[in-house]
């Protein structure tokens with residue numbers, strides 16, 4: 001049977017389609033992660049068999065000089081997942097480095113991946129430019145191949161992504177098609193599940209929100225810290241007095257209102273708020289206070305859940321151990337099939 005046409009993992013019966021997503025554990029997750037992916041993952045957990053990877057090896061492709069940061073944040077990212085409402089009864093959370101089969105698959109896929117396809121990958125080029133890399137490590141250049149191994153190890157059918165990640169999914173699909181054409185129908189060809197994945201700009205307005213730039217609001221920030229951070233956010237530079245007409249389209253606070261504040265209450269509420277700004281009817285201080293209230297209301301249940309799990313570190317370890325066991329079982333089947341297809345001796 002041709003699994004490409006059946007679109008299901010070889011030898012694995014599943015009633016629900018599988019999806020795979022994940023994050024690099026370079027810091028605690030922030031509200032940018034929430035609007036970009038976490039809230040859709042929570043919505044998808046009832047519909048799909050969801051695998052969520054804490055990609056620690058991938059984090060080391062950029063943060064190799066600070067392995068202690070990556071190690072500490074594996075646990076923190078898992079806490080953030082549980083805090084936002086991902087339910088370990090419904091999703092499988094695992095750590096990339098604890099599944100050596102993924103590293104094996106990465107080696108096999110590297111055999112049929114050209115260096116040029118990686119060099120010309122637009123996401124790699126953009127990320128390298130943003131980080132100021134003049135020379136790329138083998139691991140950084142090859143991380144999309146490792147992503148292909150992540151995705152195919154569990155036979156994921158769908159990969160939720162934003163537009164910027166599409167080249168990586170295309171590369172995975174190329175690898176799968178090439179492998180299946182050369183050696184037989186072994187791997188499931190995944191599709192991108194493109195949803196609305198807004199990228200929040202950082203508080204300083206100088207690019208996307210990121211832990212390394214220190215310009216984000218973490219999901220675990222205390223209410224007063226959220227208030228202080230929102231106060232520091234860049235607004236419309238042309239607006240010098242509270243009654244000056246504002247330009248929400250250039251204001252960081254407006255972006256947050258759109259996805260986390262007024263916009264979350266509906267398009268009319270957002271339009272009203274924008275009108276007030278343009279008319280100079282609301283001052284920036286009051287606008288920021290409104291946003292702080294919205295954010296703290298949104299984050300309150302996540303803080304409470306986080307506290308609950310922080311007091312139960314044994315439970316978090318169990319969640320990860322169970323996820324790793326499940327993924328290793330699936331990935332071992334995939335490796336075995338891949339090795340058979342490659343006529344490699346298995347002992």
Ligand code: SF4
Nearest residue numbers: 246251253277284287
């Ligand atoms: S009122 Fe709000 S949206 Fe308008 S410029 Fe000030 S902070 Fe930005």
